[in-house]
Amino acid sequence: xxxxxTLSNRAGWTFALPGFALIxxxxxxxxxxxxxxxxxxxxxxxPNPTQxxxxxxxxxxxxxxVVTLEPERNDAGEMIxxxxxxxxxxxxxxxxxxxxxxxxxxxREWFHxxxxxxxxxxxxxxxxxxxxxxxxxLFVLVVAPVQGSLALMLALLINxxxxxxxxxxxxxxxxxxVSIVVVSLLWRFIYDGQNGLLNSxxxxxxxxxxxxxxWLGSPSTALPAVMAMSIWQAVxxxxxxxxxxxxxxxxxxYEAAAIEGASRWQTFRYVTWPGLRNTAVLVLVVITMxxxxxxxxxxxxxxxxxxxxxxxxxxxxVERGYGKQDISGGSTISVILFAxxxxxxxxxxxxxxxx
Amino acid sequence: xxxxxxxxxxxxxxxxxVLCLIALIFIFPLVFMINSSFKPDSQLLADTSSLRAFLxxxxxxxxxxxxxxxxxxxxxxxxxxxxVTGTTVLLSLLICSLAxxxxxxxxxxxxxxxxxxxxxxxxxxFETIAIPLLLLVSKLPWIGLDGLHWGWLNTYRVQIVPxxxxxxxxxxxxxxxxxxxxxxxxxSRVEGANWWQVYYRVVMPLSGPVLATAAILKFLVMYNQxxxxxxxxxxxxxxxxxxxxxxxxxxxxxWGEVMAYLTLITVPVLIFYLLLQxxxxxxxxxxxxxx
Numbered sequence: 001x002x003x004x005x006t007l008s009n010r011a012g013w014t015f016a017l018p019g020f021a022l023i024x025x026x027x028x029x030x031x032x033x034x035x036x037x038x039x040x041x042x043x044x045x046x047p048n049p050t051q052x053x054x055x056x057x058x059x060x061x062x063x064x065x066v067v068t069l070e071p072e073r074n075d076a077g078e079m080i081x082x083x084x085x086x087x088x089x090x091x092x093x094x095x096x097x098x099x100x101x102x103x104x105x106x107x108r109e110w111f112h113x114x115x116x117x118x119x120x121x122x123x124x125x126x127x128x129x130x131x132x133x134x135x136x137x138l139f140v141l142v143v144a145p146v147q148g149s150l151a152l153m154l155a156l157l158i159n160x161x162x163x164x165x166x167x168x169x170x171x172x173x174x175x176x177x178v179s180i181v182v183v184s185l186l187w188r189f190i191y192d193g194q195n196g197l198l199n200s201x202x203x204x205x206x207x208x209x210x211x212x213x214x215w216l217g218s219p220s221t222a223l224p225a226v227m228a229m230s231i232w233q234a235v236x237x238x239x240x241x242x243x244x245x246x247x248x249x250x251x252x253x254y255e256a257a258a259i260e261g262a263s264r265w266q267t268f269r270y271v272t273w274p275g276l277r278n279t280a281v282l283v284l285v286v287i288t289m290x291x292x293x294x295x296x297x298x299x300x301x302x303x304x305x306x307x308x309x310x311x312x313x314x315x316x317x318v319e320r321g322y323g324k325q326d327i328s329g330g331s332t333i334s335v336i337l338f339a340x341x342x343x344x345x346x347x348x349x350x351x352x353x354x355x
Numbered sequence: 356x357x358x359x360x361x362x363x364x365x366x367x368x369x370x371x372x373v374l375c376l377i378a379l380i381f382i383f384p385l386v387f388m389i390n391s392s393f394k395p396d397s398q399l400l401a402d403t404s405s406l407r408a409f410l411x412x413x414x415x416x417x418x419x420x421x422x423x424x425x426x427x428x429x430x431x432x433x434x435x436x437x438x439v440t441g442t443t444v445l446l447s448l449l450i451c452s453l454a455x456x457x458x459x460x461x462x463x464x465x466x467x468x469x470x471x472x473x474x475x476x477x478x479x480x481f482e483t484i485a486i487p488l489l490l491l492v493s494k495l496p497w498i499g500l501d502g503l504h505w506g507w508l509n510t511y512r513v514q515i516v517p518x519x520x521x522x523x524x525x526x527x528x529x530x531x532x533x534x535x536x537x538x539x540x541x542x543s544r545v546e547g548a549n550w551w552q553v554y555y556r557v558v559m560p561l562s563g564p565v566l567a568t569a570a571i572l573k574f575l576v577m578y579n580q581x582x583x584x585x586x587x588x589x590x591x592x593x594x595x596x597x598x599x600x601x602x603x604x605x606x607x608x609x610w611g612e613v614m615a616y617l618t619l620i621t622v623p624v625l626i627f628y629l630l631l632q633x634x635x636x637x638x639x640x641x642x643x644x645x646x
Contacts (some may be wrong), residue, residue, distance in 0.1 A: 011550040012463025019454030020469050022520035026488065027476045033487035044490065154377070162370065170632045171378045174385070177628045177635065179579035181597045182617050186384040189610075195403040197387065236381070237639060244640035293482040296581050314482045314582075321486030322586040330486035338483040345478060 031338075038332035044325035057332040063125030065104060067095055068118050079117065089119055096123065129333070132304075132311035135223055139230075139312065140291035140344075147231045148283050151238035152276075156268075158239065159246050169243075173236035180233060184300035187229045191215035191301075216302055219309035226297050226310055234290065238283050245279030246272070281352045285345050292341050313337045383409065388621070392419055392614040399611050419615035423603075426612055428591065429619065432599035436620075439514045439595060440577040446519045447573050448566055454520070455528030456554050460540050470529075476522040482582065488517065489586055509590045518577060524569050527641065531565035532558065568638035571631070578624065596620040 038057050042050045069089045071079040080088045096104050107123040110130055114120075124130045158169050175183060190197045193214025202210040215225040249272060257267045295314040298304060304311040304319070313333055321330020386409050391399045393415045402408045423429055457463070458470045492507040507513040535558065543557050559566075581597045588594055597620075603613045628635050 007462045008550065009463045012457050012461040012466060015457035015461070015550065015554070016454045016463075016466070016469060019450045019520040019525060020473065022450065022516070023473055023476055023522065023525075026491075026517035027479060027484060027521070028472065030484040030488040030491055031476075031479055033491060034484060037487055037490070042490065044493065157374065157377075160370075162367070165374075166632075168374045168378055169636065170629065172381050173632075173636060173639075174625070174628070175381060176639070177575060177624055178385070178621055179581070179597055179624075181579070181581050181600060182388075182621050183384070185600070185613065185617060186388055189387070189403065190384065192403075195400050197383075197403050197408060200404045200408075232380070240636050240639045241642070289478075289480050293480045295482060299581075299585075317482070317486055318582065318586065322489065327486060327490050334483040334486055338479065341480060341483070342478060 034331045034334045034338070037328050038335045040328050042328045042331075044322075044327050053328075057328055058336075059125065060329075061126050061129045061332060061336070063107060064110075064130075065107065065123050067092070067104065067121050067123055068115075069095075069121060071117050087117065092121060092123070128308055128311055129316060131308045132313050132316045135309070135311055136292060136294065136313045138223065139227060139294055140288055142224075142227050143231055143291050144284060144287045146227075147235055147238060147287055148280075150231065151235045151283065152242050154235065154239040155242035155246055156272075159243060169239075172239060175233045176237045178233075180296045181300055183233050184229070184297045187225075188216065188301055191225050191229075193217055217306060219307045222302055222306060222310045226294075226301060229301075230291075230294070230297060234287075238287065241283055241286070242276070242279060245276045249275035277352065281349060284348050284352070288344055288348065289341055292337060292344075313340075385621075385625070388614055389618050391611065392618040393417070394419075394611060396609060396611045399614070419609075419611035420619070422609060423612040423615045423619065426609070427599060427602035427616070429599070429616065431592065432594055432596045433620070435511075435593060436578060436595040436597075439511060439580075440574060442511075443515045443518050443577050444570050444573045446515070447521075447524055448569055450520055451524040451569065452528050452559070452562065452566070453554065455525050455532055456558060458525070459529050459532035460537075460553075460558075461550070473522050473525050477526065485582060485586065492517070492587060508587055509593055510588075511593060513587045514580070514584055514593070514595070517583075518573075523642065524573065527569055527572075528562075528565055531562065535561060564637075567634050568641050571635055571638040572642070 039052060039054060040050050041053050041057075069092070072088045072090055074080055082088055092109055095101050096107050098104075104123060107125050108127050110122045110124040110127050112119055112121040154172055158165060158172070189195075193199070193212060193216075196212070196215065198215065199210070199212040203212070213221060215221045253271045253275070254267065257271050262270065293314055294312045295318065298310055298312055298315045299318075302310040304315055314337065317330045317333040317337065320326045320333065390409060390411045391402075393411055394402065395414055395416075395418065398413050402413070407413070454473075458466060458473075492513050494505065495507050497504045497507060497510075497512065507516075539557060540553055543553050548556065579597060580595060584595050584598045588598065591599075600613075600616065603609065603616060
């Protein structure tokens with residue numbers, strides 16, 4: 001192929017340029033913009049000129065500290081107790097508003113715990129962001145293994161040549177082609193606390209013993225409910241990717257395993273699973289990337305609530321960058337999000353590398 | 356080892372039972388949606404406590420559909436979505452296949468660098484560039500029939516142009532082109548065809564499968580767009596179907612009309628999918644080759 005027939009600088013550039021220019025303008029450029037903007041105080045519309053602020057936006061988001069509150073003592077050094085016998089502590093404000101601790105200024109309580117007679121309080125510059133960060137990680141940590149393995153089970157179930165199997169494959173895949181916005185709205189009905197389908201089904205199954213739950217309305221169930229729906233929606237997508245992987249495994253390997261008298265588990269463990277190694281990496285990476293991008297479900301179902309229990313990074317980035325027109329704040333969250341996604345896909349690739 | 360026929364039959368029965376139960380899990384929200392779209396609000400809400408939620412029973416009518424059209428410019432939203440989706444899919448097929456043709460068949464200075472940049476964009480989720488992109492498009496120039504404008508917000512082009520080229524589509528085309536026999540290209544060059552003719556007369560006619568894959572993937576992305584039009588289009592005259600949903604959640608929510616609207620924007624896609632399900636599933640499966 002070293003002939004002059006394929007050598008052409010002019011044609012090569014002409015054909016590639018429109019596509020490359022578009023990718024450069026609308027993907028590469030905004031990506032570097034995000035990094036640049038996160039170091040400024042840029043707003044969408046602002047009468048004031050944009051200023052370089054260094055890492056201030058990152059400090060605003062990531063500032064964390066632990067403070068210890070010691071019990072209030074009287075002059076004799078005894079702990080002061082209130083009428084109910086509870087130990088009295090100074091107010092957190094005494095620290096976060098005090099000139100003695102300028103580094104804690106403006107920070108708010110994220111969570112606390114009791115340590116002996118002291119109270120340890122974790123304070124954060126941006127509690128909502130911290131909650132969004134934790135929720136997003138929780139979402140990925142639960143959804144990636146559960147969705148990945150359920151999808152693999154479905155793929156193994158579907159991979160048998162029985163009559164009508166295509167029909168089932170078509171149905172399992174169906175939620176994937178439906179918009180996540182439509183799906184999220186339908187699931188609001190399923191999760192409803194009063195007339196919800198899920199409560200009705202659970203009550204019917206337990207003969208009325210089950211107490212109805214407002215799935216999206218209580219902080220402890222809202223995020224798990226969003227997780228369950230997200231797993232349901234995209235499991236068919238990953239089933240199809242697993243299926244494609246299964247079909248690359250040579251049938252002769254299965255015949256050999258059958259001749260050797262391998263059990264079903266042994267066949268899976270020593271033939272199927274090793275053959276799915278690359279597919280497994282892909283499925284994990286894709287689910288992780290989709291998980292970190294969690295937005296539409298939150299926007300349609302919970303708006304980040306109740307009590308910030310379903311805040312996510314992208315939801316926060318949009319709320320700030322678009323809702324509050326704080327482009328630099330939204331960009332900073334985007335950059336943090338990208339750094340996390342990149343780190344995790346590198347770790348996943350490294351963990352599952354060929355040894 | 357004789358197979359026990361009873362045992363075999365039983366196992367087959369259990370297998371189908373499991374398959375059917377799982378199918379119910381995947382299909383019940385859609386059945387609920389379609390049936391509810393024909394019911395008045397009071398009945399819709401009452402029915403959710405029983406199996407009637409999944410049956411077209413009771414006071415069945417098309418009233419919700421008429422109501423949906425009265426409440427919101429449904430036709431306009433559908434038209435916007437079809438226009439944006441259709442244009443983007445067509446332009447994407449042309450521009451991405453041209454670029455991939457160049458990457459796969461031609462040799463030129465800078466090719467490998469450009470291709471690695473294109474591939475590298477695969478790890479950038481759209482959500483991480485949405486906010487800076489919003490700022491960028493709010494300041495871009497545009498030369499229209501009536502002169503120069505600044506800012507792309509509230510237009511069709513802001514929904515189309517950024518989505519035309521993407522790393523995955525170009526990558527899928529490159530993979531496919533590289534598997535085509537190279538002699539074919541050489542032969543037509545020897546016969547004196549120029550590069551455009553090779554692309555148009557030789558390569559494109561052989562590219563049916565990858566064109567279908569790229570078109571379906573782009574179609575799904577574009578028709579289901581939500582975050583992007585939500586932040587760049589505030590004017591109703593340019594809004595697509597998913598963002599148009601907001602209309603149904605102002606003041607008191609009429610759930611029957613919501614269901615009618617959801618059915619209206621979802622069922623055409625479902626029919627499309629059912630007709631072409633093999634191509635849909637093959638297109639998702641082919642994204643797996645990047646692993």
